[in-house]
Amino acid sequence: MTEHETRDGWTRATEIVSVFLLSVMAVLTAWCGFESSKWGGEMSIAFSQASSARIQAASAEGEARSAQSFDLTIYAAYVEANGNGEEELAEYIRARFTPEFEVAYVEWVADGQVERSPFARDEYVPEGTREAEDLNARADAKFAEALENNQRGDNYSLLTVLFALVLFLTAMSQREIVTWMARTLLGLAVIAAIVGVVILSTFPIRI
Known part of the structure; x- marks a missing residue:
C-alpha cells in the first residue's frame, strides 16, 4: 500500500469518526439539556411542596x-375551684378537660404529682x-430533595459543557491543519466523549 493510499485511508477513517462523534454528541448534548430542564422542574416542585408543608406546619x-x-385556662380554673373547696364546680370543670390533657392529668396524679404540673408530662x-x-x-425532606434535584440538574448542565467541548475539538480537527495536530484533537475528542458517556450512564433519568 502506497503512502498516498495510507493517507487517504486515515483521512476517511478520521472523517467517519468525526461525523459519528458530531452526530452522537449533538444528540447527547440535547439530551443533557432536556434532563437538566426536567430536574430543574423537579427542584421547583419539591421547593414548592416544602414551602407548603412549612406553612401547614406553622x-x-x-x-x-x-x-x-x-388547657392552661381550664386547669387554672380547676385548681382555683379545688382550692376554694368548690368540689361541684371543680368536677364540672374537670369534665371540660380536653382528652389530651386528661391523659396527662391522670398519669400525673397516679405518679404522685412529682412534676410541677400535668403540662410537664410526656403524655x-x-x-x-x-x-x-x-x-x-x-x-x-422535600427541601433536601429539592437541593438534590438542583444538583442533578447542575450535573447535566456540566456534562453539556463537556459534550460541547467534544464538538469543538472534533470540528477543529476537521480544519486544514497539520495532520498530527488534527489527529491529536480528534483523539482528545474521543477520550472526552468516552468519559462523558461513562459519567452520563451513572446519572438518574427523569422523563
Missing part, C-alpha cells in the same frame, strides 16, 4: 398553642403537635 403549631392555652401532647412535627419533617 398553622398546626398555632393550633397546638391555642389548645395548650385553653401531654396538645392537638396539632404531632401534625406539626410530621409536616415539619415532610418540609425538611
Whole structure:
C-alpha cells in the first residue's frame, strides 16, 4: 500500500469518526439539556411542596398553642375551684378537660404529682403537635430533595459543557491543519466523549 493510499485511508477513517462523534454528541448534548430542564422542574416542585408543608406546619403549631392555652385556662380554673373547696364546680370543670390533657392529668396524679404540673408530662401532647412535627419533617425532606434535584440538574448542565467541548475539538480537527495536530484533537475528542458517556450512564433519568 502506497503512502498516498495510507493517507487517504486515515483521512476517511478520521472523517467517519468525526461525523459519528458530531452526530452522537449533538444528540447527547440535547439530551443533557432536556434532563437538566426536567430536574430543574423537579427542584421547583419539591421547593414548592416544602414551602407548603412549612406553612401547614406553622398553622398546626398555632393550633397546638391555642389548645395548650385553653388547657392552661381550664386547669387554672380547676385548681382555683379545688382550692376554694368548690368540689361541684371543680368536677364540672374537670369534665371540660380536653382528652389530651386528661391523659396527662391522670398519669400525673397516679405518679404522685412529682412534676410541677400535668403540662410537664410526656403524655401531654396538645392537638396539632404531632401534625406539626410530621409536616415539619415532610418540609425538611422535600427541601433536601429539592437541593438534590438542583444538583442533578447542575450535573447535566456540566456534562453539556463537556459534550460541547467534544464538538469543538472534533470540528477543529476537521480544519486544514497539520495532520498530527488534527489527529491529536480528534483523539482528545474521543477520550472526552468516552468519559462523558461513562459519567452520563451513572446519572438518574427523569422523563
